[in-house]
Amino acid sequence: MKSDKIIEDILFEIEKHEGGMSRRNAMKLLAASPIAASVLASAATATEAHASSSNATGKIVIVGGGLAGVATAAKLTQRLANPDITLIEPNPKSVSYQPGQTLIAAGVWQKSDIEYETANFIPKGVKWIKDSVVSFDPTNNKVKTADGTEISYDYLVVAMGLILNFGAIKGLEGEITSSGANDVVRKKVGKDGVYSVYFADGAVDTKKGIEELIAKAKAHKGSEKLQAIFTDPDTAIKCGGAPKKIMYITHDLLTKAGVRDKVELTFCPSGDKMFGVPEYNTAIFEQFKVRDFKWEFKTNLVAIDTEKKVATFEKKWLEKGEYDEDLKEYTMISMSKNVEKKYDFIHITPPQKAPDFVGKSPIGSSKGWVPVVKETLQHVTYKNVFALGDVAAVPMGKTGGSARKQYNVVAENLIAVMEKQEKLPAAYDGYTVCPLITSIGTVALLEFNWTAKPAPSFPLDPTQERWIWWLLKVYALKPMTIYGMLSGRA
């Protein structure tokens, strides 16, 4: 039973990290909170309906073996009586647990805590090709891998993830993934005050970077504060909360070291709000004010001089133009200028894009992301193609939490297509969860969907920072993902 494995893992982790006191507190909290009751009530009705297996046949090729691809493979293996599934993924550690990267920077986890071998999670019977796809030919139902092999399919699932495009920032180089080779990027990132938790080695470096910042702050004299800047680019990004989480973590570590007053922390995002959900937006503004964080909106990092420690941002604003009779409003003119900022520490959230191999292929789009009907996740042009995870063109949802919802939708709808059903039965509603780490020990569990309204799973005010969600983040979500989601069960 997989659930045994999950419980075992949670117990092991709690034993390893939490003192007896914390456990007692956790118990008290659980007993006192309405969660326990509500959770048990939901559990009673949550007996999983065992879907009967389908006799549909056909060759399924899944491109990409991250969480989304492997979970889809597992679900299809369960649901099909005679599965014929090929998974194409070059990275032997593709299922590593990316949500743990912020915890590595926080010093709570080691890199080894998030590394997982893909080989251990490929479902039985699935053929694994350890190569990457370099071209798509959806008209003839074929893909080609780097070594030149052509692979045909009846049905295709694209789950290639995304590329961290550090090279799009002038002064930096490299396009990488979170757990692949990253030497080029690390020439400039991960040292001298420039950090990024967006890749695993970068997260390890970020922890050292925060320690260096603390040491520098301790030695700092004079009234001018040290400057720590946190960026958020103008492309879609995975884990929209991470640019802020690392800021909260830095704040917490500086505070604990007694040097918070020596450092100014400034959030510089490309956009002009903290969150698309008004309730969460307000809550985060409050959290920022309490912590004396600064922010500058519509301030997008475009270049960095790592020698001089100066970052250049494109600052945008609207200026009032002429009165428009048709619109019955003043027209607005989009303005921009570059501004330079000195930094002692900068956390970079890199611009992100779909891998060019897919983005510029016939199944890509002008922006690269694979265009799908956002509810069914079926490709808009090729009906035997589905996409999910970071590579899919859906609003907001580039998180593990989204993928956890999407893989079930893809599996059900793909089987419907294989069975020649007219209607696709499953629909994704844009659900995303952002466990926003607000300190080492508290998390606000921000759940939402495309209605841009809070969608809490629990009858608790989701805008509050809670220790119970910290426990969930640190002890439960990983075993749940690794042993639940990757086996297609949760």
Place this chain on the structure above:
Amino acid sequence: MKKISLALSLVVALVVLSGCGDKPKSDIMKYKYTPAQVYAETCLHCHGPKGEGVAEKKAPALTKQSVQELEMSLFDIKNGGLGQSTATEHDVMEHNMKKLAEKGYDYDIKMMANYLHNTFYVK
């Protein structure tokens, strides 16, 4: 054992998180005008009677985009970006849309995307 109960509670919490707990569907928004009315009374001034776009108003043509592209753009415009703090790609239109919504010219994104595509799309 107490710690088992803690672990169990967390596991059960995850069952809920993973979606077995059905949440009520969100309320269906009511809009004052149909997409066609909104278009005819507002969008048309800048995007043209055939969705061809008007250069002097810096309004792009709407004739080339798939439903999915239109939906993404409308989401970006109404939500002010597609992420938490990510910039919108339509900063002027985001401003205009806020003004239009204040005047009652709001719409369902999917319905408007379908209307635009069905009415103006040119192969």
